[in-house]
Amino acid sequence: MKKSLYIAAKDLRSEFRTKQMLNSMLIFSLIVMVIFSISFGDVLGQTELVGKLAPGVLWVAFTFAGTLGLSRSFAGEMENGCLEGLKLSPIDRSSIYIGKTISNVLLMFIVELLTIPIFIVLFNYNISGIPGLALVIFLGTFGFVSVGTLLSALSASTRAREIMLPVLLLPLIIPVIIPAVMATGTILADGSIGDISSELRLLIVYDLIFFVVGQLVFEYTVMD
């Protein structure tokens, strides 16, 4: 676990210096928000209607911005043969997966933290139930990144990696996106955490399964 944290710290340090992933994710999120706010200009300020749109708008932004970021997640490791350098060191392959997952989750949280205020301003909307929403976003993001990190490693060594990642990722994240969108909708409609217990259970099970499977199969995705 300690080595995973060093890997995550190294990734975050590199990212904060170049901001390659963060910038592209944030700009994408902003564009999505602006386009949706223009498209749904008629309903801006109408709390009930915006509340119905909000889960879809937010998760579209999170998912596609996340996919964009994940496609760069292993790009840095492919430069200068760094992934091989990591594989040569006496660490468990799963430590690389865990480290990458931690850094990707943290980067997505930053994007999400900045996207939500943009949504609030552009849609003139007041978000209620912040703790419940934070829990849903955390579980949804963790599940998304657990699968995404694995597939990012898998597609990193292929020629058409930019195309390969979304093609592989999007069908696999449907089971995490559906409960996340439904739970977000319930929370924004003043629901309590108790009202989304079935969605939370689904998210937790999905997260656990893919995080464990990711650790087990990661070795094979980075094998020569």
Added chain:
Amino acid sequence: MDSIISLTGLSKSFGRRKALNNIDLVIGKGEFVAIFGPNGAGKTTLLKIMSTIIEPTKGNVLINGIDSKKDPSKIRGMIGAISHETYLYDELTARENLEFFAHMYDIDKDHIDDRIDDILKNVNLFQRADERAGSFSRGMKQRLSIARALLHQPSILLMDEPYTGLDQHAAANFERVLMGTGNSDVTRIMITHNIERAFELCDRMLIMDRGELRFDKLKTDIESVEEFKEQYLSIVEKDTDAEGISNF
């Protein structure tokens, strides 16, 4: 001489293509071995198997008495690797790169700073320690790459075409650093196409072709670099001729 690397009946196939075919090789502690061969001869595959990055299809690998299938992680801890790839993160400084790998190699936290200072001085990069690796010249990156490989004081150093991209001056610098760092007990194995330089540095010369070990002699048993070049050409050209006939 005690052996540190022992390969027995080693074969490796990628699908239907055989990259290595029944290699038997013993390398002693402290030996400096050069491996030559045309592209696709299986040299890099052999080094990757020694470093436990890939598993052989058949055969056994013993590194310092440890079976590579049983404890690959322990073996990786004994090995330092230098390649034409630097394995360095361009966005991190020289010191940050070494700190990161020091953590990966479990170097005692209390000694990391001293060790990094020492090794950066050895490779003449101490003054540039806080500059990003991405801003370094190819020669400087290769010296930092040596520092990274020797940081954990490995007993085996594997080098895969380390001269790639280096000019004459940088290559000479690389050799100076290579021979000046680490202790004489370090076993060095180098893949290269540079026969003259390797003949100067190494104790033992191997030639591989088409996944087989075709030549294995101590330098003292070879009269001159010219004789070795002739041997090399006769092995490689004979096989090329044979391939031409079989293809025809």
